[in-house]
Amino acid sequence: MEPESNQPAVPDPRAASEVPSGETPCIVVTGLRKRFSDGEVLRGIDLVIRRGELVGFTGRSGSGKSTLLHILGGLDRGYEGKVSLLGQDLATLSDRALANLRNRHIGFVFQAFHLLTHLSCLDNVLLPNAFAQEPLGRMQAEERAMAALTRVGLADRRHSRPSELSGGQKQRVAIARALLFQPEVLLCDEPTGNLDDFTGQQIIDLFVELNRDGLTMVLVTHEPRVAQATTRLLSLQNGLMVPPQSLEPSR
Amino acid sequence: MTGRQAAALLIRSLQRAPRSFALSVFGIAVGISVLGFFLALSLGMQKRVLSRIFPSDRIEVVQQKASVDQGGLGALGALGALLGGPQQLGNDVIAKLRSHPDVEAVYPRLKVAFPVRGWGGERIVGKPIYTDLPIDGIDPQAVSEVTVPWAFKDYVSDKNPFCTSDQNCQSGWFCSWDINKCEPPVPVIISPTLLEFYNGSFARMYGLPRLSGFLVGQLRGMTATAELGKSFISRRESGKPRQRKLVLVGVSDRAQPFGLTVPLPYVQRWNAEYAGERAASEYSSLTVQVRPGRSVTRIVELVRKLGYSIEDNGAEQAGLAVLLMTALFVLVSLSTLVVAALNIAHTFFRAIAERRHELGVMRAVGASQADILLLVLGEAGCVGLCGGLVGLLLARLAGLGIDYLSRTALPDFPFKPSSYFWFAPELLLALLLFSVTICLLGALLPARAAARQSPAEALTAK
Numbered sequence A: 001m002e003p004e005s006n007q008p009a010v011p012d013p014r015a016a017s018e019v020p021s022g023e024t025p026c027i028v029v030t031g032l033r034k035r036f037s038d039g040e041v042l043r044g045i046d047l048v049i050r051r052g053e054l055v056g057f058t059g060r061s062g063s064g065k066s067t068l069l070h071i072l073g074g075l076d077r078g079y080e081g082k083v084s085l086l087g088q089d090l091a092t093l094s095d096r097a098l099a100n101l102r103n104r105h106i107g108f109v110f111q112a113f114h115l116l117t118h119l120s121c122l123d124n125v126l127l128p129n130a131f132a133q134e135p136l137g138r139m140q141a142e143e144r145a146m147a148a149l150t151r152v153g154l155a156d157r158r159h160s161r162p163s164e165l166s167g168g169q170k171q172r173v174a175i176a177r178a179l180l181f182q183p184e185v186l187l188c189d190e191p192t193g194n195l196d197d198f199t200g201q202q203i204i205d206l207f208v209e210l211n212r213d214g215l216t217m218v219l220v221t222h223e224p225r226v227a228q229a230t231t232r233l234l235s236l237q238n239g240l241m242v243p244p245q246s247l248e249p250s251r
Numbered sequence B: 001m002t003g004r005q006a007a008a009l010l011i012r013s014l015q016r017a018p019r020s021f022a023l024s025v026f027g028i029a030v031g032i033s034v035l036g037f038f039l040a041l042s043l044g045m046q047k048r049v050l051s052r053i054f055p056s057d058r059i060e061v062v063q064q065k066a067s068v069d070q071g072g073l074g075a076l077g078a079l080g081a082l083l084g085g086p087q088q089l090g091n092d093v094i095a096k097l098r099s100h101p102d103v104e105a106v107y108p109r110l111k112v113a114f115p116v117r118g119w120g121g122e123r124i125v126g127k128p129i130y131t132d133l134p135i136d137g138i139d140p141q142a143v144s145e146v147t148v149p150w151a152f153k154d155y156v157s158d159k160n161p162f163c164t165s166d167q168n169c170q171s172g173w174f175c176s177w178d179i180n181k182c183e184p185p186v187p188v189i190i191s192p193t194l195l196e197f198y199n200g201s202f203a204r205m206y207g208l209p210r211l212s213g214f215l216v217g218q219l220r221g222m223t224a225t226a227e228l229g230k231s232f233i234s235r236r237e238s239g240k241p242r243q244r245k246l247v248l249v250g251v252s253d254r255a256q257p258f259g260l261t262v263p264l265p266y267v268q269r270w271n272a273e274y275a276g277e278r279a280a281s282e283y284s285s286l287t288v289q290v291r292p293g294r295s296v297t298r299i300v301e302l303v304r305k306l307g308y309s310i311e312d313n314g315a316e317q318a319g320l321a322v323l324l325m326t327a328l329f330v331l332v333s334l335s336t337l338v339v340a341a342l343n344i345a346h347t348f349f350r351a352i353a354e355r356r357h358e359l360g361v362m363r364a365v366g367a368s369q370a371d372i373l374l375l376v377l378g379e380a381g382c383v384g385l386c387g388g389l390v391g392l393l394l395a396r397l398a399g400l401g402i403d404y405l406s407r408t409a410l411p412d413f414p415f416k417p418s419s420y421f422w423f424a425p426e427l428l429l430a431l432l433l434f435s436v437t438i439c440l441l442g443a444l445l446p447a448r449a450a451a452r453q454s455p456a457e458a459l460t461a462k
Ligand SMILES: Nc1ncnc2c1ncn2[C@@H]1O[C@H](COP(=O)(O)OP(=O)(O)OP(=O)(O)O)[C@@H](O)[C@H]1O
Pocket: A036, A037, A038, A041, A059, A060, A061, A062, A063, A064, A065, A066, A067, A068, B457, B460
């Protein structure tokens, strides 16, 4: 089922050793390469992320962190190598099946929040339900959305437009949206990049809390503060994944 | 994504840019309104004007003309011509046509083959009108189901009483002095077309009352005098001139459009006397009534095969003229619609460029390529639907306005319709579908581009 059973195209003892037997890892990446028109950004990434981990990616600007995160979340299919999420090889999935996987099992949080400006907070949080293959009924969906908004502490702002919120509040609405269907994994691309220290810390605290409740998380970040919250920190350098030099490895 | 979810997203997406939506709708509406206006006008002209002037449920069979107009089947006709002129219209043809399943009835007609002039009409005009009279005869059977069948018959008989003046005859009869016999006046029917022309131009020109409804009934029984064998226009004279009284017995669309129509036996007798036996032994044409709901085409085929022609009554040319006009305006409105579709394409390309992040987010939270395609096309479909509805409304209003102007500001003219337009339900539906289709076509490329872009690129786009 896992790439390790194939002929090992890229030998990676670490990946194999870190998979606890009997449990499917959340994410398994083998020999991942990504090339843009102006050069190769990822040059053979091997990576295993187990369930319940809070993994941080660091690396210089332009090192390919966002690119990697997009590939892990099934937002970018133009890569070489193998990427498995929750035991499913992304390359073998149809567009519809991949969309379903994103809908039900993956949550995304972006630096720029990416809320839909013409929808209220509640409707933004409800957006995944619109694209669900079997959408929840209005009542049930709103109940869930309210639960997610309550979780991020914004239940009272459900009717506000994103433009009426502060940056931290916007990011929390975006997190609530990612949590609507209680995904297995949350992929966050510099979630505190646009926030001040205090607000950023609140978001980090929220992530730690979510992780404690069992959510697997992948965080792209520049900030040492965020990095400190991770259970494992990895760095992208020259298109390869290496343990970071400058930051404390874990808390 | 279910239909309901899609609809909810669509509505909120359209609400956010009302001006751009309104502009796109307006572009489509203009094209559709022009298209709808002219198509409805064309349909209206066909239905309310042409079909009244040229009834489509009957054809007029005539002898083949000089053998030029035939196509492939013409060989037969040409052969016939070699063997002694065009085939005559006799009783055998009538029998053949009557046995055709699409034929309801066949009525022979015969034109008077010599000059006739007449005078009368004091009762409407105030003084007698003098004019040459085109007269034809039709099988009295043809009139049996319309107007007054009992009145439209041949009453002449050898047993009519002797007379020297009208006073010798019973009331309503007249003395035919050339044979010294009392005879009833010759019953005449006229066509609604003639009435239309009287009402539409003659009555207006001379300030005379319009004839319709019960006024037409008043005309009934009006007499006039015809003088056989003489003409006001030409010097041609034939036979021994004699006068006969005519009496109008009704209005029927079986009458010839411009002239008087009398029972066939009169014309047969008169032609035999004034123009020779041959002019009496054949018919000048046959009116073939088509069964309701059947088409004329198969009958026309049979007629051609038998070696006869269909009288060209101008319907084809008139229909063609209307068709050409329609085609012209349809072309104009189609080009407006092409522009509108290009405008839609442009607007949507811009919109999806502006909404790249949004489309990326949708993909990230679970939208498939098909969902995105559906959403973009859905918006275009809404534009098409609204544009179509607004356009049809505009066309309808323009039609009502023109009908109103025509009613109030235009003088009467023959066949003036109460409405020039026919907004057939099928037309409305077709135009609505067309409007939606145009918008979908316009949005197809933008929608495909939107669906195909990689979500990662959409999200990271500047
Ligand atoms: N769509 C694209 N087309 C071409 N090149 C791209 C594209 N997306 C990213 N790149 C290139 O790939 C490299 C990695 O980009 P990426 O956004 O993954 O970096 P990053 O590590 O997330 O940087 P940052 O910390 O600034 O967000 C960059 O050099 C970038 O120019």
